[in-house]
Structures are given as C-alpha cells and as structure tokens.
Amino acid sequence: MSEFSASFDASPFETTLAFADVEPGEGQRWTTWPSVTPTERGPEPRPSWVVTSAGALDTEFGILKTGKEADVFLLERAVPDDPAQRTLLAAKRYRGSDHSSFHRSSVYTEGRSTRNTRDARALAKKSGHGREVAAIQWSFAEFEALCRMWELGAPVPYPVQVSGTELLMEFIGDANGTAAPRLAQMRSDRAELAGFYAQIAEIMRVFAAAGFAHGDLSAYNLLVHEGRVRVIDLPQIVDIIANPQGLDLLHRDCVNVCDWFTRRRVDCDAEELFAELLAASYT
Template structure:
C-alpha cells in the first residue's frame, strides 16, 4: 500500500522497509503492519490533538513530570511550543509505560522506537500467526470469561504494584494472542501515587472488565474487585500475589466531594485548552 505521510520519515531513515496494510484505527491512533528487514511489526501513528476523541487529557497528565521548568511553563500557557511539548510527552508516555510494565511482568507489546510521532512495536499474533484480535472479537464461553477475567485482574494488580493505572481499560484495548490477553494503548496511563484521580480510574478499569465478562459469567456481576484492589494498595498491603475475594466492607465515610469537584474542574480545563488550540489553528 502507499506509505502514509507520517511513516515516510521512518522509511527514509531505514527504520521501516515497507507498509503492508492498515491494521486498526482508534480514537488515539492508526496502526499499520510494516516490514522492518526480516521482521513484521506494528507502526502506531498518533493522531493530532485536534483529531483525537480522547477529551480528558488534563485528568490523565496530572502528576507527570516535564524535562524542565521552561517546558512546564509553556505547557501551562498553552503556547504553540507548549502544545508541541505536550504532544511529545503524550506519545513518549506510552513508550515509557510499555518498558516499565514489561519489566514488571505485565503482558504488553514490546516497544522498539518512537520517532516523529510513530511508535514501532511488536506485532501480536494468534496461534495461526494472524494479527491478534481484540478481546471483543473473541468467542467467549463462561469458562473462558472467568479465566481471562482472572488473568486480567492479575495484570491490573501487577500494573498497580509497578505504580501505574491504565486509565482506559476495556475490551477494546486488550488483544488476545496465542498465550492469552495482552494490554495495549497506554498513552493515558497514570502514576498511581502522583495522580489524584488514580483510584477512580483503577476502579473504572476493573468495573469495565466486570461488565464485559459478566455478560458471559454472571457470577462476576456484583463483585467489587476494583475497590478491593485500590483499598489494599492504599493500605500498603497489595502485592502481585495478594489473594482477592471481590468483596469489600461497606464504606461508611462521607463521599469525597472535593475529589469529585477536582475531576470535574480538570475536565473543564482540558476542554478549554482544546478550544484555545482549535482557535489558534484557525487563526
């Protein structure tokens, strides 16, 4: 197929020899199958901020460190340079997360290089050597649903023990290769200790898994693994091997209204920054 414009610099630099086909397109990026010498890999081409449908970047970037104070000030002001720095940081966050999680034993694709807004990484395949399907495209029995749910809960725990929360986990960003579920799409992953919304995101990720697998395994409906996992983490009692029950004691403390308001304000700030960006693009 014709080489996409964003991948052309990688071809010119000898990092990619040939673009074979488009694999998938999502709210954050378009993924292509490419040939790199004798290897077949994926090239993830990130979409521009104005084209992304992911609207809450401010919520996810809270707590992330920038290289220097100049970049931090530029990002805060929303200047052209600041937006460029923010885009680079958003893309590099996935590369950093992939390396960090892989070293912690989490099943994620192997990253190779991120260049000019394109991430080269491992192509996951099924038992027949075909590109691994998304979880929502896999035929599911009750037994398989329980098995995959248990495996993915363990991956979520491993991620949290490594200090990270996916933040957007669902059946659409989990692939199933020859060995089972693999977690993908991590540019929005958050630092569990530095982001005040991490607990909410963790519970939402786990609730998404419960909702999906609960369609096939009704016994999962009503479980509270998300609250249990986050509670153990906050208490400093979570390890990769901590047994989980899916049950928690009833919460009697008042709702954290300030925390909810902080999240609402972060969303408002992100939308305002997006409006400014679009206005600058039009001017």
C-alpha cells in the same frame, strides 16, 4: 523470537520487497533504529527478533487501527536478502497538528511535569508547537509505561523504540499481518471467558503492585493471542498515589472490566477486585 512475534517462514511479504538496488522504494525508509538514543530503545535483554542492523529497511503495509489521538500501522523491518533479520512491528503515530483530534483528558497527566519551560508555556496556550509537544509527550509516556510493565513481566507488547511522535512496538498477530482480535471481538463460551477474566485480574494486580492503574481499561484495549490476554494502549497509565484521581481511575477500570464480564454471565465483583488491587498496591 518471542512467542508473541510473527514468524517469517515463507513470508508473503518477501515477494513485495524489491531489494535489487538496496534503496528504499515506495512505502519504505531506512531503519530509524540508529537515529534514536539508547534511552529511546527498548529494555535489555532485548528479544532476539528485534532487528538492530543499520542496513535494514522499514516497509509499511497499511493501517491496523485508527483512533482519535493516534493511528497504528503495520511495519516490516528487514535486512535485504537476510531472512533471519526481519520482523513485523506495530508503528503507533500520535497526531499533533490538529487540536480537535487530540482528546486526552488532563486527568491522566496530573502528577506529571514538563521540564522545558518553553514547552510548558506552549502546552498551556495550546499552540501549534504545544500540540506537537503534547503528541510527543504521549508517545514517550506510552513507551516508558510499556518498558516498565515489560520489565515487571506484564503481558504487554515489547517496546522497540520511540522517536518523536512514533512508537514502534511488537506486533501481536500472525505472520500474515493479521492482528490479534480484541477481547470485545471474541465469541467464547463462559468457561473460556472466565479464564480470560482471571488473566486480566492478574494483569491488573501486576500494575497495582507497581503503583499504577491502566486508567482506561476495557475489552477494546485487551487483545487475545494464542489463548493469552495482552494489554495495549498505555499512554494514560496513572500513578494511583501521585495522581489525585488515581484511585478513582483504578476503580473505574475495575467497574469497566467486571461490567463487561458480568453481561456475559461470568462471576466477578468490581468492588471485591478493587479491594484486592488496593491491597496489592500497599504490599
């Protein structure tokens, strides 16, 4: 089990699961792992905590976060009567039925293509099918971004699987289901904040060296868990070369991050950081 995942020793969730008849109960379903293709599963080697048994049950424990485009739920995937095969997951579900709830700007999708011509037409018309296609595209875009960044060693949640509009990923938090706080929620002294900034700058360098910018980086999509910063919410990740506005979005990330830290008396310079990231992207 990775250092970021939950431990289930004496888990309080064990008492909530009724496995006497080994059938899904309220708020449960059979694991969706067997129904997804290998390309819809996280990169190998997989962390040891990933439960791949077809006999596992998924149990939902409520919502972790609501958003304009997606909601995130706390999920436990567990094999009945086998404490060694259970883990907490974050289930991110994109909305597609209500266009008014989906505000992702097309600025992020420049440079991307849709192979299916019917889907492309539906997207252009913003039909019901088009909205569903858009939601699926965002879930797959985030899954692919997480896979890429995980393989590069960036501190992102491990992407377990993607299926339609649902993305399952590593839950960053404790064994009781309490999510790690966002950076914006931290009440840290100046020295600790300076350490967080150094970690974030390094994360941005990893992205830039691979040719990408987060595109929407702020203190609200950076988590702090056990002293380490984790970056989340990657569906809008942009190729800083292929996307005509890629460099502008990279610069905006630098400004957003440095403005937040500057207000907390941490020395940082957005233009200097931007220059460093540009240099990293061309090496």
